[in-house]
Amino acid sequence: MENKSKLYGLVMQCPFGDECHDCPLKEIRKINDFEKQIEIIDSMTNDEINKIASFHDNRRFEREKHLWNNHIEIREKKEKTD
DSSP: OHHHHHHHHHHHOOTTSSOOTTOTTHHHHTOSOHHHHHHHHHTSOHHHHHHHHHHHHHHHHHHHHHHHHSOOOOOOOOOOOO
């Protein structure tokens, strides 16, 4: 159910602003009737829904993995000496 809810939001718009060329929701997004889009998602099997959600999660990781490579240096807080 959680993945189905996720698809409802993803079908409205790609959160990255530009969908990838092989996005499984690309064709559904072209339909200008949100109720029809919801109908299509509701007719999908759980396996189809999970595959699309997994596809999106993997793409998100690929697009954001450079952020994980930038390590933040954490230093210990120095004690005040008066």
